[in-house]
Amino acid sequence: MGTVHARSLDPLPMRGPELGVHADDIETPDVEQETKQEVLENKDVIVQRVHIDGLGRTKEDYLTYEIADVFRAKNLIDVMKRAHKARQNLLRLGIFRQVEVVIDTSQGVDALPNGLDVTFEVTELRRMTGSYNTMVGNNEGSMVLGLKLPNVFGQAEKLTFQFSYGTKETSYGLSFFKPQPGHFERNFAVNLYKVTGQFPWSSLRETDRGVSTEFSFPLWKTNHTLKWEGVWRELGCLARTASFAVREESGHSLKSSLSHAMVIDTRNSTILPRRGALLKINQELAGYTGGDASFLKEDFEIQFNRRLFWDSVLSTSLWGGCLLPIGDKPTCIADRFYLGGPTSVRGFSMYSIGPQSEGDYLGGEMYWAGGVHLYTPLPFRPGKGGFGDLFRTHFFLNAGNLCNLNYGDGPQAHLRKLAECIRWSYGAGIVLRLGNIARLELNYCIPMGVQRGDRICDGVQFGAGIRFL
């Protein structure tokens, strides 16, 4: 029989970290065309039936949106292409462990001579999956328990719960995610969380308990997210020696904010892209829907990547943002911007640029930062095609500034303030990509334009993070 197994394709990686070569990096191989009988190859065919085998709790009608396209195929190659696309769609839902496609000639009484049946053999994820991790960091150890219920109600809804019990802090998060049938990218999520953060550069401890609802949708080439967030924030001093300026910020506040984020991302990888550009614009309006904090916050991020000779990549990025308090209340330390550290302006200590009081950094209401990087493969390319490809060497030039707004001065004075006393640094280092979510950097940095009060990290600096200048 003219059976074609499209199973030789690797299952697509599900969401989440994956150490190693990312799917973005492999040029997608064409569907293996391994027809046993020539007869069908160039003939017009009709897809008569599409089966999905192995469904348990998933609602079948929900999946019809994902596979409907297969019926439109006109010839065998088309069938395979569309079936492959449908398979990717099914995997993207995050509810199947694996999906195999079997294409067969139609059988039975009403079978047409050129009729095909496409069968998706799926294996659903378990009703509930759990995870257990231990984490060590920042003088704190913690145990993280995670529970995930993929496909709770049979329509690719996802319920996740994470609980972290640490030697110092306890955090949890509960989130419910629901995509619109047929438009997985158009989705809705509700989160409930408690997070505690310790910020030694500000001698500040922050505990947030919050609820947020967000709605994401694609629009032309962009992705938009609309979000409402209500957070009860509790600020406190990390130590008795905290400066009085930080002590004055202690206490409870309620932030209720509406925010909108827009992203255009044409990069081929988020961590070490070779080509493409990124534009991210984020705006947040707090206080309009209640709460104590009132401000308007604008924030953007731009990145361009260009491939040069010998596999090297030139990457330029620019960040900027400003925070405008609404009303006469000054901005809160938790809302302001921070700059510096191995993930932004290298050569400076973590968030140790700009206004400070007794060594505690208070953040600024306006900032910009820019960087030019030249990424090259490791010298002599050890481990080429394998482990070595996770590494890059880079040469960088970073610059940035952070300051507070003073309302008497007007916008031109602000721009002047941002343009003078620019902090900048240059250096070189090695970057290691960790899956497609984070990267580690070991750099030798030379900070320049250091201002009074800034804390620098002259020489070797190690950094890890998910967002990089």
Place this chain on the structure above:
Amino acid sequence: MTLMLSVPLTLSNFSCYSPVCIDSSHFIMSLAAEAFVSQIAEDQILLSDCASSLAVQAYLRMCNLPVQVSYRPNAEYMSPSGKVPFVHVGNQVVSELGPIVQFTKAKGHSLSDGLDDVQRAEMKAYMELVNNMLLTAELYIQWCDDNTAAEISRPRYSSPYSWPLNHILAYQKQWEVRRKMTAVGWAGKNLEQVYEDVSQCCQALSQRLGTQPYFFNKQPTELDALVFGHLFTILTTRLTSDELSEKVKSYSNLLAFCRRIEQSYFEDSQAGSSSRGYSKGPSLF
């Protein structure tokens, strides 16, 4: 509590915080130190916090240290011990009367230097009595008497916050105080018993005071400041019932004592009217 004593006394600034912001002008007296006493905001402050703040203010005034009182809605959270009031001197922050007394002593200001060991032990015992009886009674009435909690304490305590945080924080505070009451064995008491305890405490104080101007004769000590802070606040604060102030009013020498301290440390212009952060509307008599 450890005190860092690195600030040269002649230049240090004392400030004491509690919850309301009265910005009196910054005053530097020849004596050198100016204290910012920080309290909670005036329409937010509760009887017990007000009493503790007044005690610290009285103490600093007795030490002849200039005080600038600043009211902050988040004073409770600014304080290193989570209790008001606290003083801010130079870059140091010290909270509650006991540590503040130690702190000023280390800076060379003490009211109890003239006492001998026996008197000092006695003073400590009476201070413990006031803290254990009067302060606990104030907390009990504020948070465990449902009437007072609903009509006065919760609305005042939650006044700086927006919905729904105001309810959460007020009930959280009430819960915390009730737990403390259980721990000290007051949870089973009823209001009458608490009034009786206050009365007994006042009787003990009244007997100890006798006809002296201050508890240890001519000179005020931190005990006088503490007793004044609590009694004066009880006498001048309106609660749902007058019973608590009536209990105190039946001891005439305590009333005279409060009046005396009010006159000598809060009414005369020794610190200048502009630095009078103390803004209690009603005065005695």
